[in-house]
Amino acid sequence: MLTLSNVKKSFDSREIIKGVSLQIERGESFGLLGPNGAGKSTLISMICGLIPYGAGEIRIDGKVVGKQLKEIKQIIGVVPQDIALYPSMSAMDNLLFWGKMYGLSGKAAKIRAQEVLEIVGLADRAKGRIETFSGGMKRRINIGAALMHRPQLLIMDEPTVGIDPQSRNHILETVKSLNEQGMTVIYTSHYMEEVEYLCKRIAIIDEGKLIASGTKKDLSNRLAGGTVLKLTVDSLHPLFIEELKTLNSVEKVIVKPGEEIDVHLHSKMEMVAEVILLASRSGIHIHNMQLQEANLETLFLQLTGRTLRE
Amino acid sequence: MKSLLIAVKDAKIHLKDRKAILMMILMPILLTAILGSALKGVMGGGSMPETVLGVYSPESNAMTENIIQTLEAEGLAITVERAGTEKQLMDWMEKKEVHVGLVLPEGWGVDTDRAVIIPIIGQESSSLIIQQMIETFAQMSQTIEHATKTVMTEAAVMSANGAEIDMATIQYELAESVEKVVNEQKIYVIEPAKEESVSSMQYYAAAMAAMFLLFNAMVGAKSFHQERKTETLSRLMMTPTSGHSILAGKFIGTFLFAWVQFLFFMGATHYLLQVDWGSSNLQVFFITFFYSFAVAGLSMIVAAFTTDEKMADVVGSMGVQVLALLGGSMLPLAVFPEALRKIAMLTPNSWALTSFTSIMTGTDWSALWLPAIVLFGVGILSIFISSFRLRAV
Numbered sequence: 138m139l140t141l142s143n144v145k146k147s148f149d150s151r152e153i154i155k156g157v158s159l160q161i162e163r164g165e166s167f168g169l170l171g172p173n174g175a176g177k178s179t180l181i182s183m184i185c186g187l188i189p190y191g192a193g194e195i196r197i198d199g200k201v202v203g204k205q206l207k208e209i210k211q212i213i214g215v216v217p218q219d220i221a222l223y224p225s226m227s228a229m230d231n232l233l234f235w236g237k238m239y240g241l242s243g244k245a246a247k248i249r250a251q252e253v254l255e256i257v258g259l260a261d262r263a264k265g266r267i268e269t270f271s272g273g274m275k276r277r278i279n280i281g282a283a284l285m286h287r288p289q290l291l292i293m294d295e296p297t298v299g300i301d302p303q304s305r306n307h308i309l310e311t312v313k314s315l316n317e318q319g320m321t322v323i324y325t326s327h328y329m330e331e332v333e334y335l336c337k338r339i340a341i342i343d344e345g346k347l348i349a350s351g352t353k354k355d356l357s358n359r360l361a362g363g364t365v366l367k368l369t370v371d372s373l374h375p376l377f378i379e380e381l382k383t384l385n386s387v388e389k390v391i392v393k394p395g396e397e398i399d400v401h402l403h404s405k406m407e408m409v410a411e412v413i414l415l416a417s418r419s420g421i422h423i424h425n426m427q428l429q430e431a432n433l434e435t436l437f438l439q440l441t442g443r444t445l446r447e
Numbered sequence: 448m449k450s451l452l453i454a455v456k457d458a459k460i461h462l463k464d465r466k467a468i469l470m471m472i473l474m475p476i477l478l479t480a481i482l483g484s485a486l487k488g489v490m491g492g493g494s495m496p497e498t499v500l501g502v503y504s505p506e507s508n509a510m511t512e513n514i515i516q517t518l519e520a521e522g523l524a525i526t527v528e529r530a531g532t533e534k535q536l537m538d539w540m541e542k543k544e545v546h547v548g549l550v551l552p553e554g555w556g557v558d559t560d561r562a563v564i565i566p567i568i569g570q571e572s573s574s575l576i577i578q579q580m581i582e583t584f585a586q587m588s589q590t591i592e593h594a595t596k597t598v599m600t601e602a603a604v605m606s607a608n609g610a611e612i613d614m615a616t617i618q619y620e621l622a623e624s625v626e627k628v629v630n631e632q633k634i635y636v637i638e639p640a641k642e643e644s645v646s647s648m649q650y651y652a653a654a655m656a657a658m659f660l661l662f663n664a665m666v667g668a669k670s671f672h673q674e675r676k677t678e679t680l681s682r683l684m685m686t687p688t689s690g691h692s693i694l695a696g697k698f699i700g701t702f703l704f705a706w707v708q709f710l711f712f713m714g715a716t717h718y719l720l721q722v723d724w725g726s727s728n729l730q731v732f733f734i735t736f737f738y739s740f741a742v743a744g745l746s747m748i749v750a751a752f753t754t755d756e757k758m759a760d761v762v763g764s765m766g767v768q769v770l771a772l773l774g775g776s777m778l779p780l781a782v783f784p785e786a787l788r789k790i791a792m793l794t795p796n797s798w799a800l801t802s803f804t805s806i807m808t809g810t811d812w813s814a815l816w817l818p819a820i821v822l823f824g825v826g827i828l829s830i831f832i833s834s835f836r837l838r839a840v
Contacts, residue, residue: 185685210687221678223456225463237452238686282682 138163138290138321139184144193146179146345153179155345156193161323161338163289166316168336169325170433176345177325178218181294184323185215197290211239214288218295220275221282224268228259228278231267232285239286246285253281256315258307273304280308290321297331309334329433341437348440356436365435366400366409369425370416373398377419384411396424449688453696457670458703471662471708475655476715482655483648483720497524498573501545503536504529506553514551514584518577525577540565547574549581645804650779652722653803656712657796658767658776660705660735660742665763667701667746671837672756694747694837698830701746705739725806730815734806737822738799744829745795751833770794775801795825 139161146154154176161167171177183190184197186206195202197209222231229250236246254260257277267275280296293312297305312335316322326332332339333353340350349356373396381390381400386408388401402408409428416423429435461467500518504511519527528545530536539545548565555562562585564578602617645653674680674697683693713731716722724731749766753759771777773790774797780788791797798818805814 182681187681187684207687210685213685215682215685217678217682219678221682223460223679224677225460226456234452234456235682235686238449238683238688240687 138165138198139323140194140196141180141184142194142196144180144183144190144195146183146188146191153345154183154190157342157345157347158193159340159347159350161321163321164316164319165338166312166322166324166336168332168339169323169342170327170329170332170339170437171325171342172327172437175342177342178294179345180342181215181292181323181325184292185213186210211286212288213290213292214283214286216280216283216291216293216296218298220267220279222267222275222278225266227264227266228254228270228281229263231278232281235282236285241286249285249287253284256284256311257281258311271301271304273300273307276300276304276308277311280311284315288320290323291315292323294325295327296324297326297328305331329437333433339433341433341440343437343441349436353433356433364402365429366402366412367425367427367429368398368400368412368416368423370396370398371422371424372396374419374421377416377421380415380419381412384408384415386411450692450696450699453683453693454699454703457697457700458707460670461666461700461704462707467666471659471666471704472711472715475659475712476719479648479651479655479716479722480720482651483646483722486647486651497526498547498577499526499528499545500547500549500577501528501530501536501539502549502551503531503533504551504555506551506555510588511551511555514581517584518580547577549577645807648716648720648722649724649807650804652712652716652720652724653800653807654776654779656709656803657738657774657800658771659712660709660738660799661745661767661770661796662763663701663705663708663739663742664745664749665759665767666704667697667743668749668753668759668763669756670700671697671746671750672753672759676756691834694834697750698743698747702739702743705742706735709735709739723807724803726809727806730806730810730812731803734799734802734815734818734822737819737826738795740826741795741822741829742826744826744833747833747837748829751836770796773797795822798822 139159141157141159143156143158144154145152145156157180169177169180179188182188184195184202186202186209189203198212200209200212202209223234226234232250232253233243233246236249237243241249251260251263254263257280259274259277259281262270262274267278270278276296280293283291283293291312296312297308300308309331312322312324316335322335324332324335338350338352339356341348341356373392378390378392378398381387381398386402388403390401391399393399400412413423413426461471502515504515515527515529518525528539530539533550536545536548536550540548548563550563550565552562562581564574564581598617671680674683680693684690713724717724749759749763753762773787774780774794775783775791776796780791780797780801783791798821802815802818
């Protein structure tokens with residue numbers, strides 16, 4: 138459905154996108170993770186044809202972005218990060234306007250707008266002006282506007298920023314349902330739990346580079362010492378620390394002030410028992426123990442040294 | 448087609464904006480009413496302000512009756528009140544029951560210089576007109592008297608020499624020349640200079656229309672920046688719509704709103720303030736078409752050379768005020784010195800204003816082609832310059 142081949146982009150001789158290659162299959166739900174300023178929105182703008190790419194090639198459904206843009210625009214639906222709607226117009230009027238901009242006739246646009254309002258769960262607020270809506274409702278209409286022309290590929294740029302949990306759940310359920318009906322979805326966010334929930338394959342982008350991509354399992358396997366056992370003990374005996382390091386399951390041991398030890402494991406829970414047994418044998422009393430499991434955040438931290446929300 | 452969708456959407460958004468309605472539609476009506484009423488007394492021309500003229504004439508003869516009838520003539524808005532005594536006239540003046548006093552002493556008509564005109568403060572323009580009328584009347588009377596005397600003397604001499612005189616022919620020729628003189632007198636007094644011939648209400652209706660339509664240049668530019676800020680412009684560009692169509696849509700949107708604004712304003716001033724927009728609505732719409740075109744073009748220029756809504760607001764407001772001042776929307780062009788009148792010709796609103804006032808007093812289509820071409824040129828030039836810059840943005 139979408140192929141990016143070594144795509145690059147520079148602004149004022151500074152390279153913003155540094156040779157990104159990706160392939161997204163039809164009907165797939167693909168997550169694009171990265172912190173603010175990583176280049177996600179620039180990449181999306183290039184995919185939509187909003188800004189030209191400097192090098193490489195982007196193809197959507199076999200058509201080259203930049204050359205067959207009009208046909209491509211008819212295939213894709215974009216949910217921008219901002220609420221790109223007209224506040225003084227009603228939800229229905231906004232949907233009708235965007236539908237007509239994609240070439241829907243008056244009657245077809247009306248029927249589709251009604252369907253879309255049902256999809257986003259706002260059929261009872263069709264005549265309400267956007268400016269009177271809550272943040273979550275605005276976001277739902279923002280998504281609805283991108284669905285008016287029944288796109289094959291839905292690109293969502295951080296569609297849940299700053300909304301209440303109820304609206305977020307509604308949006309996530311809507312997107313999941315659309316994907317299950319066969320729509321290809323590209324979902325960008327810096328909320329890893331949303332991406333983990335929605336997407337089968339994920340790419341992590343940072344400073345314009347694709348630093349990892351694959352299924353969640355692929356990415357988890359890339360983690361070395363991703364599961365962390367945090368211990369608070371009564372004394373830091375050097376022998377205990379040395380013996381900890383020799384255990385097969387242990388990747389590394391970090392001693393912290395306040396009698397605290399971070400034991401990085403190769404992700405297997407059963408290894409926790411081995412650590413506790415060793416402590417007992419060494420006469421060390423464990424006051425507190427906390428297991429921090431590996432996730433995309435941990436992977437991102439491991440790959441970049443920064444957290445996703447930095 | 449998509450341009451039209453964008454245009455109709457923009458016009459609808461403007462019409463839903465209460466602040467814009469207040470500013471763009473109600474404000475000019477209110478200002479026309481205030482300025483038109485306030486400056487009623489100081490604007491001259493055929494629409495001379497309503498004047499009550501107190502006249503004292505101890506002797507009633509053909510001359511005094513004639514001048515009073517002339518002053519009372521239809522179209523001059525003078526009401527003559529006759530005082531029985533000079534003291535009564537002075538009392539009226541003191542109580543401001545009359546605006547101008549006129550004393551026609553005994554023997555007036557033979558020695559016409561002795562008429563006394565006494566204005567009260569604030570009615571100088573009315574007294575000036577009355578003075579001109581009396582002077583003209585006196586000159587004409589003297590001419591007629593002189594001509595009559597000369598002809599009759601000639602006739603008497605010829606008769607005394609035994610020559611044959613056809614008195615009927617002399618009488619006929621005399622009557623004809625007197626009628627001609629009287630008609631000339633009427634034309635001289637009543638026909639004002641064209642620019643001054645509209646009433647203050649008419650002038651300010653045209654002036655406010657020209658000024659407030661100009662505000663669309665700012666409103667249109669702000670709408671463009673607003674679309675950019677809220678990302679609706681990006682979203683528009685993600686639809687299968689060309690950049691040219693989007694720009695055309697924004698242009699037509701401003702053009703459409705200017706039309707709606709003008710039609711509403713014209714209707715309101717006509718029905719609420721009794722403003723006469725002239726006998727040809729078609730001519731008014733013709734000029735409005737080209738003026739709206741120019742204003743929509745200027746909105747693209749403001750959008751192209753400003754970076755955000757705030758800047759467009761500042762630049763637009765300042766620009767409109769300067770153009771309004773130079774173009775005669777605040778002070779009548781008639782009071783401008785010659786140099787400023789020439790500068791005014793550089794402003795699109797002055798072309799619209801002078802065209803509107805010309806239409807109000809009756810003008811030929813041929814006189815409207817030049818303003819139309821100038822306004823069209825402003826629009827085209829603005830589109831040309833801005834489209835390069837906006838497409839780059």
